[in-house]
Amino acid sequence: MPELPEVETVVRSIASLVGRRIVSAEFRGLRVLRGGNPERLAAALAGRRVASIQRYGKFIVISLGRGGYLVIHLGMTGRLLLGGEVGKHTHGIFTLDRGVLLYDDIRQFGSIEWSGEFPARVARLGPEPLETSFDDFTRSLKRRKTRIKALLLDQSFLRGIGNIYADEALFRAGIHPLASASRLGGARPRRLFDAIRAVLTEAIAAGGSSISDYVDAGGRRGFFQLRHRVYQRAGEPCLECGSRIRRVLVAQRSSHFCPRCQRR
């Protein structure tokens, strides 16, 4: 579930871990471990102190100073929890000099990896949507022929936007999800750029969207789902014009839009 606002909320909720030492780490459900066996990973982490915790798009990068980087992606159902019970879907247990951090992930689409250098997959991502300039945004937009919804999901275009915020931003900008990215004209690029910023900023302030089970590391739910205007509202009336919200597939993902407010 976690997109940029949810991951940002999680990162803020584990800020207290900076300065803590990892005493030991234990892994089960090895699917989430990338490149490396659990013993090697545990050995790389043991005794290291958390120097900083940063978010890059949907990635959480925990710097261990000279000890490299612990890189965590929450996938669809990943959770980081400060304390709590070890359950059926707990795949990582980080014991700290004070407290414990658990990695839970029902669908196991998330990942945990260690890297000595700054991780290449993170370095390859596009810019942060809240930091990039409108000029860079439009330059990049014009080079891409794909449909705008698919482009917003592409992490090399902008990092951190997922299915919820792509749909919500397109609605606010009045742009149809199937519109060609390179052919967006007039005021539309500007409207989209502003809509992305507004949606993400508001969602972060709301602690993210809790659709079914998302919570931050303290177990707190977000409440931006109460302000979704199109996402998972197919068949319901548009809050602007009353038309029925429709759902189409784009890049194999559900895309929700108002056929009247978002013309092709």
Added chain:
DNA sequence: ATCGGTACCTGCACGC
């Protein structure tokens, strides 16, 4: 180089 489709995994809601 880009793009679209598929695979990965578990749980839930729905209709029969």
Added chain:
DNA sequence: TGCGTGCAGGTACCGA
């Protein structure tokens, strides 16, 4: 009650 189907915040990888 059970069974089949479709759907769910994600990315990686394949061939065209």
